[in-house]
Amino acid sequence: MTTTAPGPGRSPTRERPAPPRRRPLTLRRRESRAGLALVAPTLLVTIAVIGIPIVWTVVLAFQRVRLATLRKTGLFGEFTMDNIDRVLHTPGFADTLWVTLIYSLGGTVGSIVLGLVAALVVRRPFRGRTLVRASMLLPYVAPVVAVTFVWQVMLDPQLGIVNHWGQRLLGWDAPVPFLSQESTALATVIAFEAWRYFPFAFLFLLARLQAVPGELEEAARVDGATPTQRFRHILLPQLLPVIALLGVLRFIMTFNKFDDVYLLTGGSAGTEVVSVRVYDFLTARTDIGAAAAQAVVLAVVLIVFVLIYLRFFGRRVG
Amino acid sequence: MDRDAVETVSLRWLRRLVIAVFLVVTVFPFYYMLVLSVRPIERLLLDPGALVVGFGELTVATYAEVLKATADGGQGFLTFIRNSGLVAVAATVLTLVVAIPGAYAVARLRFFGRRQVDFLFLAVYLFPSIVIAIPLFVVFTRAGLRGSLFGLVLVYISQTLPVSVYMLKNYFETIPVSLEESAAIDGAGRLGIIRRVSLPLAMPSIMAVALYDFMIAWNEFLFALLFLVDKPDRWTVSLGLSLLADGVEVPKTVLMAGSVVLTLPIVILFFASERLLTEGLTSGAEKG
Incomplete structure (x- = not known):
């Protein structure tokens, strides 16, 4: 790095004398070198810890690797389509993909709708607004392990407060095991997702709302537009690009999500998403090849979805 | 009253209501966490619905146990x-x-x-x-x-x-x-x-x-x-x-x-x- 960083305080004019063997660097080239030098550590870390592993996952997906045989397998062992084939034909794969899709769509829509409502209600100043706004961000900043644990306890059939009051006030016949029965587990996980990530949408939408010029709404009001009409015809069109962008971001992030589902249900009761399945292959079955193949399938499916999305909404996002 | 006035008034109240609901929904789990952490487990099993901690049952033994080696x-x-x-x-x-x-x-x-x-x-x-x-x-x-x-x-x-x-x-x-x-x-x-x-x-x-x-x-x-x-x-x-x-x-x-x-x-x-x-x-x- 020391070779490329330009010396301090040297101006190009001072380097002119004496016919130089090498031509002195122009300012432009020095800038370029400095830029590369400064960005090099970032690139190195990113390539070493993220770039290479991604490539390697793809390689592993086409190899027969188990944790036990790991030491014997080289980077370029024999390649096989076995893993991909096995993954695609294992029972439950299609279900997992379907569940992941429902979960991602539900979580995305839920969090954006909640975030939009939240942004609309705290848009105008009122007393205690700062505190309200900060409180609304709590689910997003709090540690995932802590909030999933609290949800588990709240929804617990024996000592959970939800079932206690549900039976007392809402007249439920029996406690509902929200997270362990097929009929409610996925919906509960989606509700958690919406609860935990609506602050993300809220932040972006609020920032955009505050950038909408006041005159626009004022003019609409003078023309006799009611509040709902102003929302429909003035605010919503202004927000659509952000909503479209949030749609992609949240969908991708939810699709990749591991922690939330793993911590809430462990993937049982019909909530097994692809990431959790990959984790199970990796640790419980120590079948690295299959895990990698699964992960590659996950990434490919994700890329396809995003491309489809961009095809339809690309202009709005851009 | 015309539509504009109706909407304005009802939305004002709706807005307050929604803010309150959001506050409860986001803050309650954290409040619940805090309340449970200072109640003895026996009391929780007896009365899982309690939202406030009685003075008699307040305990910090839970913290002592969780922190100790x-x-x-x-x-x-x-x-x-x-x-x-x-x-x-x-x-x-x-x-x-x-x-x-x-x-x-x-x-x-x-x-x-x-x-x-x-x-x-x-x-x-x-x-x-x-x-x-x-x-x-x-x-x-x-x-x-x-x-x-x-x-x-x-x-x-x-x-x-x-x-x-x-x-x-x-x-x-x-x-x-x-x-x-x-x-x-x-x-x-x-x-x-x-x-x-x-x-x-x-x-x-x-x-x-x-x-x-x-x-x-x-x-x-x-x-x-x-x-x-x-x-x-x-x-x-x-x-x-x-x-x-x-x-x-x-x-x-x-x-x-x-x-x-x-x-x-x-x-x-x-x-x-x-x-x-x-x-x-x-x-x-x-x-x-």
């Missing part, structure tokens, strides 16, 4: 706190050391591949971490880095780098170039300019990024689970809590105390710096 019959959370703190601070500092020059370069200097760097970070940011986890798991197993906090720090740096560089870059771009140029005319070199002009000006943004990095590292779960699960003395708070919650031996109230211990530092940091952080996170949003 395992040798003394506790759950050893003090060790976990030390591990988490160590990892989070190291990851934050190292991320900044790497990200600041990188962000400066992307914001200010024209170099080959500068445009691609942006795209690269976005792609990295959105790529499934489980895909990265597999080979890292393999490599760390081979290199004997599994079970080492250093390996974890390395992973956390890579996880926080994209957003850190992005946020810092946005901020550097708002600093007028003329300031740096006048420093250059006064004879300062590139590094001198960064150190004496750009860094002090970017301090608010750097603080925001540091807080963000710390929170991500403190809260992280997947990689801690993959790398540290066999070594209880290396567990982070998140990992320790989740693994203990899987079993049935530890009372829920004690674990709630653990949740409070895990959440409190983040909540304090967050409320102390809320403005800084939200502005930092969305500073690039207006453009989109």
